[in-house]
Amino acid sequence: MQKESVAEILSKALAKKKINLKIQEILERIEIPPSSEMGDFAFPCFFLASKLKRNPADIALEIREEIEKIPPEFQDIQTKGPYINFFVNRGNLAADVIKEILEKKDNFGSKGIGKGKKMLVEHTSINPNASPHVGRARNAIIGDSLVRILKFQGFNVDTHYYVNDVSKQIAMLVLAGAEKLKFESMLKKYVKISAEIKKSKKKEQQVFDLLEKFESGDKETTKKFNKVTSTCVKGQEKILGKLGINYDVFDYESTYLNRSKEILAQLEKSGKLFQDEEGRIVLDLKNTSVEGKMRTPLLVLTRSNATGLYPLRDIAYTLDKMKKADSNLIVLGEDQKLYFNQISEALKILGSDFPKVVHYSYILLSEGKKKKKMSTRKGDVVLLEDFLEDAIKKAEKKSKKKSYAKTIGIAAVRYVILKNSADKIINFNLDDALNFEGDTGPYLLYSYARASSILRKIKENKKIELKYDELEPQEIELIKKFAEFPEIVLKSYNNSDPSYIANYSYKLAQAFSDFYQNCPVMKSKNEKFRILLVKSFRQVLKNSLNLLGIDVLEEM
């Protein structure tokens, strides 16, 4: 709104100089200055220099002179070098923003984009073989945050977890006789059997035999597979549940085994199916987006013995998902990029749309200067549950009540994952991750708790009074941060990337710390106004953290 006023003022002034620009063009050129001292909006005059053959700083001065009256929305309009800087009336801004926050409360920041729309999100979908490590958890944490963002924007979201029960990993565990084991013992068993299989070709063959038996519906084998899968899924669900990550539906790959023929028949109609010299059925993907991304653009659908491969089940599953919602989102590791591209092309051939996909990179374990990939197979991992437990233990030592530790631990874990953009490899160092100072989850909670502490000490004043003497720079920064929140949420939504919200939360908390340090609330001249600022801060930070899956604490 204020930006539009800036454009209008400029448009008039420019016209007097016989420079006719459309409002839209001016809007595109308006910038936000790097610091509030330079104003709230800026108009750079460089582009006029070549046209007018003048120094851009002089041009700025001249345009400024053409602006006679400063409208009430603005405090001042100044030039600084080649920039014309606009200072909005901060009082108005403060009043507008604070009113909106305190009215909309938990809804402040939502644009309600998803109202009346159904969304299906699939995330996590870890191999059900053992306790998830931090690398795997990145999927779940990003996925869960996206679900929260979507719900916040008004979508009706269903969260699905796809269980790859038709898998070599389960077969390995079955071979190792793990069906009676508890979840806690699975990892050890898995590491052991992995090592054994690596050494023995015979054992490896046994694994494939088991898998084939399961695929063909052998009752004894199925029973064992189901037992192992069920133990693992329940175990993983419990651990992720501790982080506040929950699922509406678990879909099992094995239920799609009998859909293979049907999918093949449908693909057959496209004429792009062929059998190669070894008897495999293959989908030709020439002239699709995967061309040039792989040696030969195709997708192998069956083994030479005609049994279906994973992609067939995946296609069947995705077709089902697409029918269940207005739109679909899936979170996958970067290693699945090309594969998912292939699946999407297959779906296109079948006349179906395909899910929007969010990819994320690995988490590397970094110890000193060494960096290595986490491997469940080798047992070379930081387990999510261990990490969380360490974080909670550390929090217990520092907080006023032990019961706060869980929330603080979760905040530390989730935030450290979410603050990085998804396509970046995270160098994970447990010691750094357990640091609760600076750019961390606990710091965010701390700033919230301090805000709450102020309000506890002040007599409740229900009247909203927006009167104050003069705004301090720290107050202005804080208010401007509040005003940014809805745009940040929108950006996160548009890019399916929670890291914007994570980084915003930190900057918001920092702005509050700065305010806290410099602007006493109690017994200050502007006490009533500052109380409203503190209240607004709590609300905005709470909303922001909620999207990251972090609960707030009133004290810690």
Added chain:
RNA sequence: GCCCCUGUAGCUCAGCCUGGAUAGAGCAUUAGCCUUCUAAGCUAAGGGUCGCAGGUUCAAAUCCUGUCGGGGGCACCA
């Protein structure tokens, strides 16, 4: 060989999409601040050829091309 991601301070990252005013944080280091709302905090200092080389532009960390380093992927694993 081809495709995708990535390279910014000693370390971990933001900024890049949408080019502009002195490149920002945190950790670590050094020096300060608790008889006033929680010091998990704040202030200050040192620390940068934004991988490298070209190009576009009045202006490039940001856009384009090339190149080097790291990661991922490219036919019966899931």
